[in-house]
Amino acid sequence: MTQEAxxxxxxxGINGLVAAAExxxxxxxxxxxxxxxxxxxxxxxxxxxxxGYLHDTFSSWHPMFVTGLAYGALGEMLHQxxxxxxxxxxxLMASVADDGRVxxxxxxxxxxxxxxxHPEDRSAYCTMLQRLGENRESIGGLLTSExxxxxxxxxxxxxxxxxxxxxxxxxxxxxxxSGRGYARRDFRGDEVDHLYAPWLLHAGLSPDNAAGGxxxxxxxxxxxxxxxxxxxxxxxRFLAAFDSxxxxxxxxxxxxxxxxxxxxxxxxxxxxxxxxRILRARRAVLASVTPSALYRRLLPESAIDSDLRVEAARFRxxxxxxxxxxxxxxxxxxxxxxxxxxxLI
Numbered sequence: 524m525t526q527e528a529x530x531x532x533x534x535x536g537i538n539g540l541v542a543a544a545e546x547x548x549x550x551x552x553x554x555x556x557x558x559x560x561x562x563x564x565x566x567x568x569x570x571x572x573x574x575g576y577l578h579d580t581f582s583s584w585h586p587m588f589v590t591g592l593a594y595g596a597l598g599e600m601l602h603q604x605x606x607x608x609x610x611x612x613x614x615l616m617a618s619v620a621d622d623g624r625v626x627x628x629x630x631x632x633x634x635x636x637x638x639x640x641h642p643e644d645r646s647a648y649c650t651m652l653q654r655l656g657e658n659r660e661s662i663g664g665l666l667t668s669e670x671x672x673x674x675x676x677x678x679x680x681x682x683x684x685x686x687x688x689x690x691x692x693x694x695x696x697x698x699x700x701s702g703r704g705y706a707r708r709d710f711r712g713d714e715v716d717h718l719y720a721p722w723l724l725h726a727g728l729s730p731d732n733a734a735g736g737x738x739x740x741x742x743x744x745x746x747x748x749x750x751x752x753x754x755x756x757x758x759x760r761f762l763a764a765f766d767s768x769x770x771x772x773x774x775x776x777x778x779x780x781x782x783x784x785x786x787x788x789x790x791x792x793x794x795x796x797x798x799x800r801i802l803r804a805r806r807a808v809l810a811s812v813t814p815s816a817l818y819r820r821l822l823p824e825s826a827i828d829s830d831l832r833v834e835a836a837r838f839r840x841x842x843x844x845x846x847x848x849x850x851x852x853x854x855x856x857x858x859x860x861x862x863x864x865x866x867l868i
Contacts, residue, residue, distance in 0.1 A: 527803040528552040534811030536564025547772035558781035568757030572850035579758040586749040606764035608752040616867040618717040626717040702735025727841035
């Protein structure tokens with residue numbers, strides 16, 4: 524078994540999988556280390572209720588993945604290694620209010636707004652989607668850039684140049700506005716609030732948290748554009764495709780192997796220690812782990828700037844999400860028959 528590689532990737536969640544694949548595709552030798560028995564992090568298909576009932580735990584739908592840069596770089600190869608998505612071109616999702624009112628979203632925005640009560644909300648919704656489409660690259664760059672980076676400044680500059688100062692100010696307000704505040708400010712009815720408040724919770728935001736206004740626009744545009752792709756056969760097939768791809772790229776995967784520390788010399792990460800072994804990294808160590816694990820356990824204290832150490836100590840995880848999996852003997856019976864055709868309610 525190889526004890527040295529160009530890069531060592533710690534953690535095999537989606538970020539670790541993508542990093543290992545892209546580095547190997549670029550010609551680097553890679554060792555991927557995972558402490559659990561299987562790769563994937565929160566991506567899995569498991570029997571959680573009754574024998575024969577398979578459930579996608581945590582990761583179920585992949586609209587954000589298929590619209591991301593990683594899918595653009597690796598998607599074709601993943602499909603060659605067995606990945607298959609199923610999707611819908613019809614009804615996407617629905618929300619059922621406490622009083623029984625049903626709000627539906629269709630893959631076609633025009634079909635969606637046709638269900639809205641107020642005509643002015645129909646035009647406002649289409650304007651929201653158009654506005655995001657015109658600035659999608661800059662907005663995407665803002666969301667994926669480090670807070671203290673020139674890239675962030677560049678994307679802000681691009682947004683101002685492409686849309687003007689007034690429109691850029693609108694985006695900044697959207698980023699500072701909660702989802703509830705955005706829906707009440709820009710829409711007369713409650714359809715947008717009903718449809719996208721659950722998605723804000725999915726992203727770790729409450730309806731009253733800042734950034735909800737921006738995320739509402741982003742979720743709406745993503746869902747209309749990409750739909751709700753689900754892996755045929757379960758999310759475990761997604762991991763099987765990655766496993767096959769990584770094997771074809773000669774990535775060495777070690778599971779059931781926990782990294783105890785990152786080895787640092789002369790201010791540079793040169794390897795990791797695991798199970799009494801030192802695995803050497805000639806070029807880089809990538810740690811797909813939490814800030815607490817990286818700065819408070821894996822890295823030696825002498826390798827961390829004092830200010831960064833204080834920031835890491837203040838790190839707190841975001842809001843948790845709860846899933847309840849059930850085994851059904853038959854499809855649910857809805858009082859509104861339209862819901863029988865909706866994949867996500």
